[in-house]
Amino acid sequence: MATQAEASAGAPLAARFEAVRALSLAIAAPLSDADATIQPMPDASPAKWHLAHTTWFFETFVLRDHVPGYELFAERWAFLFNSYYEAEGERHARPRRGMLSRPSLDEVKAYRAAVDKALLAAVPDLPLHVLDLVELGLNHEQQHQELMLMDMLATFAANPLLPATWKSPPRQPTPLPGAVNWIPGKTDVHGIGHDGRGFAFDCEGPRHEVLLRPHALAERLVANGEWIEFIGDGGYTRADLWLSDAWAWVRENGVEAPLYWMRDEEGWQRFGLDGVTPVSLAEPVCHISYYEADAFARWAGARLPTEAEWEVAAASVDPCGGNQLDSAGAVRPIGGDSLFGDVWQWTMSAYLPHPGFRAAEGAVGEYNGKFMSGQMVLKGASCATPRGHSRASYRNFFYPHQRWMFSGLRLAKDL
């Protein structure tokens, strides 16, 4: 049976629009107005803000710019819900997004409904290049669906009561997986980057050739049980395992385990959208920074894959496979066979432009290009990525110290 996302991928745009917009509301459904308003750190945004910002995107770049006679739902909200588009003017400071108790969650839902109605009414008459903006808006909203799940987790983790967002059925304990199988990768010259067929973000292209050296990728992700061995072997206390910036980060922040892990008398616990549960040895490790991934790989005598190695390996893999997001709920890594799903995988490649990349003109051109500094590429998809959203050429990116996303690692080695 096809999942919701698979079904909708080939569906008419209007139906897909409705499905994507509905999923955002379903994710936010367990939240009170207060839950959806507060901001636990500058990197994270309130759920209400995500719901409004994704709506502002459609309202601004489709309705305002291309639907004659459209009147803004609320003149001053553009100031509140523009994220970072300099070309769209001044905006509310990112670290102060948690100050917006007004408009209320219900008002934001009314905003969504009004924009949805206007957009669905307009779709039949929109020219093709504007339908492309709708498509962009849908993919943009899917990104914010994952961000919303990340930020909800960060929000509840900031509350000493550690409330669960969704109840989960208890899981059977699974044994620590056996030794890693190494899958040799392709060598010589191959193409990577998006070829322009179907939707992709600007930063995924142009398609270009890369040269691969003999190497192998681990058949599976690094598991929690292995991470506990790393900790037990002094992983967080040995300077020689860490990059210089990484070691400074470990010491300044007192890092000694993945984010959301806590040790009590019964061992390691972790907090997730389903509350506090014991760390399961077999599950892929999650919520780790690039710094930690790099140190673990060094400890394990291996390295991280390059973006190109990963992408060439993924070229023949169904990007809709694995543990990805089909519906709202307490997402969590499980571990499986697919290259996609469970956790985003840190690569050793910096997020820099593909050869020949040029940002588009205008506000939409700010989409990805201007973040090409200081960040590293992650590939694949996570349990919080809407199924159908990712693909082999997809380039996720974060700063090396960040770890509130669903991030893990797959080892690689030279042959």
Added chain:
Amino acid sequence: MATQAEASAGAPLAARFEAVRALSLAIAAPLSDADATIQPMPDASPAKWHLAHTTWFFETFVLRDHVPGYELFAERWAFLFNSYYEAEGERHARPRRGMLSRPSLDEVKAYRAAVDKALLAAVPDLPLHVLDLVELGLNHEQQHQELMLMDMLATFAANPLLPATWKSPPRQPTPLPGAVNWIPGKTDVHGIGHDGRGFAFDCEGPRHEVLLRPHALAERLVANGEWIEFIGDGGYTRADLWLSDAWAWVRENGVEAPLYWMRDEEGWQRFGLDGVTPVSLAEPVCHISYYEADAFARWAGARLPTEAEWEVAAASVDPCGGNQLDSAGAVRPIGGDSLFGDVWQWTMSAYLPHPGFRAAEGAVGEYNGKFMSGQMVLKGASCATPRGHSRASYRNFFYPHQRWMFSGLRLAKDL
């Protein structure tokens, strides 16, 4: 007709308990769960937190300690709602009070109802020294009523939409008041400090003698119109008018007017609980720091009163007079004849122990004494002070840079 506060002052404890507790809820009534949850700055607390903390105070120091068999409403909330009592153990960090979307506002109201019910049932059997704790709790809650109004204003001021909490009827513009009348003060030796009759906070005593020199106090508070003259005369740009710490504060923070003032093409506007309205020339200036009060006084060729000068002058004045808080609403200074009301008045006296002061034993002893460092005394009462709460010996105190409270000034001079 007696106001609510005047009426309740002489009423039986149970009736006063119900009246005070009801006023807190009335103040919070216009707030959504989200409004009551967010925290605009570390100095301010969410309204929900105030509602819960004042309840925790009664639950802990009365019910838990003195009512056999009482069971805590929620075991882990003590961690959340203890403010600063070291003797009561670890507590949630003050700058993170805005992270508590759970418990919800409704749950906190249920907490209030449960504690109120248990306390009212217990009152008839409580010994006198425990009834003193109830009395302390009521005065404590009145302080938080004023804090709640201050913090609500700070919260909405952090929202670019600048929402009004209560609608107010429009006011008639009033002319700038005429020149100040100077009222000579008493000289020689007089007693100040609380004499132990009726309730007072620990820091108000012991009563002791002070020596007064020839001086006079202004008959009225400094008005907005005078403050605009100060601004027009370069008040915020002349280093010679400011204390050294004050000048550094002005420059680092770009201060150029009282808090919540904004200049637009029509002149000075100010934001209050009734939204944005023009600055009224006749109204007492409000939301100024000690640094600003001191600079203004220097500019005016005068000085601030000492605590003793003010308190001796107030000894024969009814502390329930003037513009104080009778019921929930958009409080705002008006200007009047009383020494009390409208705005708290900065003095030039540091908040230090009265001679012979000793803090009480135990957690309650942390009430006031430990803050006797780095703060200045304010006297009187403001439009946000529950009528009946203040008195001549009352010692309000803030750091010299703070100004989110309803603070203003009355000039003094040597004779």
Added chain:
Amino acid sequence: MATQAEASAGAPLAARFEAVRALSLAIAAPLSDADATIQPMPDASPAKWHLAHTTWFFETFVLRDHVPGYELFAERWAFLFNSYYEAEGERHARPRRGMLSRPSLDEVKAYRAAVDKALLAAVPDLPLHVLDLVELGLNHEQQHQELMLMDMLATFAANPLLPATWKSPPRQPTPLPGAVNWIPGKTDVHGIGHDGRGFAFDCEGPRHEVLLRPHALAERLVANGEWIEFIGDGGYTRADLWLSDAWAWVRENGVEAPLYWMRDEEGWQRFGLDGVTPVSLAEPVCHISYYEADAFARWAGARLPTEAEWEVAAASVDPCGGNQLDSAGAVRPIGGDSLFGDVWQWTMSAYLPHPGFRAAEGAVGEYNGKFMSGQMVLKGASCATPRGHSRASYRNFFYPHQRWMFSGLRLAKDL
């Protein structure tokens, strides 16, 4: 035999000028150009800067303003060596004073010599009110002599090699002093503040009456041995002993002993201008903050004196007595009978204007008045205070957390 300072106090101004100027050079004599250039923290200034700034004071307020035809030694140095006089224009930022490797120490000494020569030549013709500025300059320089000793100590303490500035003969260990004798103080109305006879800083006046309650002062200063008992009794770990601001300071800075104390296997050591030596039990404790003094007094069941109590007691004491600075060398508290000397004594009085105080007009009026915010008064004199500089009405002042000066405490109690 009269000490240098005593002798010079009554000497003609020119002779006193030469003596004071010579002492500054003697204090700086052990310093290399590099020693005299670096700045260990924003509060402290390089020795070279002190030598130049005190010279700038004479050059600016005497020679430039009152000696026709005088040409500045170096036009641009005023920018470097103005400390905080806003009326004298922009100046080099205080935390960057350690960046001035040029001018060199030798050039600064040449500056001193040139200004000294010009000033001595001018003195015979200066009118009385300008001679008052010379007198002010001398007292100003004496203050900087003590600051120079404090800052030199802070400078060498920042060097892991902990170099000694001067060699000291070894001291005989002295036993812990016995129990404190309490000396009852005067009561009722007394005058304090400077009466205008002889030199005093502006902030010491006007003279005015104060009311004293029954009290007693300890006959001696608190000793190191007592401080070690305080530490042993958990003094730095018990929140109930500390003011709220103080406790936050202890925790943020990991404070657990006086400044410059270190514990090794042989017990407590302290670093001074004579290098590292064991803490001597009988010597007065030194390098403590107001926060620590206040906590110790609370632990000891006593309190700090008020400024008025101390000053009335000192009225009949020779201010030139005790362990004060007679010549350059490794100053160090000893412990003795005088109210003056060894260490400045924290009082519980805020540094606020005496009744009737008005700052003088012009740049010199910035001398003391603008610092009357947030600081506490210390009385007496220290082993680093030039003998003859202090008096009963002298008001030293520091922020409650500062402790790089030679500060200690004398207990007081109510009777």
Added chain:
Amino acid sequence: MATQAEASAGAPLAARFEAVRALSLAIAAPLSDADATIQPMPDASPAKWHLAHTTWFFETFVLRDHVPGYELFAERWAFLFNSYYEAEGERHARPRRGMLSRPSLDEVKAYRAAVDKALLAAVPDLPLHVLDLVELGLNHEQQHQELMLMDMLATFAANPLLPATWKSPPRQPTPLPGAVNWIPGKTDVHGIGHDGRGFAFDCEGPRHEVLLRPHALAERLVANGEWIEFIGDGGYTRADLWLSDAWAWVRENGVEAPLYWMRDEEGWQRFGLDGVTPVSLAEPVCHISYYEADAFARWAGARLPTEAEWEVAAASVDPCGGNQLDSAGAVRPIGGDSLFGDVWQWTMSAYLPHPGFRAAEGAVGEYNGKFMSGQMVLKGASCATPRGHSRASYRNFFYPHQRWMFSGLRLAKDL
């Protein structure tokens, strides 16, 4: 005529050792003890520290580890002069290197002399793998020679007197160069990285193949005159030209020109080791960050070269050509034909390991590998690079916001 560096490159190790060590002293010769002691910012180190640290390197890794019976010059100096080698134990904090007025500059020179003598005596008996450490030490010292020049400039720039280190003969004004000539680069597969013949730093290898796309490099560096056009065209005020991190950096730091540029009534001036002189239009722009280089390239409709493009182009170029450091003096970009010299050239490549890179074991293995995070590669050499030190495979690296080094740019474009 062969330069000093060219001559010494083929010279016996002992002679080269003496030449390199002598150049360090020559660079520091104009400095007083104080000049050599202060530290203008955490990124920069005092000249004295450079002189001592390079000596510590030889003393530790050669004499201590490989010369039996060698006794350390001063036991405790290792703590002071270890830079970042975790394996060598705790060390003085980097931002506090400016606190070391002791040891003096003369003592550090004596340390150099003693270590030089011991090392030269030992060289004849050292095994080959230890001679490799001497070679490493020499290249290490050459790096510090350039750092010393950078840090001296930063040090004097922090002094409002802006002293010149060396006098320079006045230069003839040169006209703005004409339009750029574009030199097409090689395409297809080429080798880069060091091949192991002769000295190279660990991070330069292994040699490996890269794939080049059609592109061209500008024949010359970007000149100051072009940068002034960029400024005049609003370069520093247009968000669309900047990466997101870059724009935040521009705004937070108020950046509006290259480092050390100042505008006065006569136009742009720049501060260098020869003091303040007018910006020369024809000279290569210097002291710019990656953020600025990237923004300029975008403004110019071009891009930065990749490391591989640059290195392949440089394979056939003499790395000892161009304006590089031959002797101590006021180094300054001139502009010329060579790919090497004048300024280091920012590339668009992140500083990440070459394929197959593995750090060496032990402390020396910390040399380069642990910095492979967050930095960008610069290629070539600057006017402050000792001639003979750099080569095509050389990888210099800095954080994208840094600009106190001699950094500029050469444009590239796709064909």
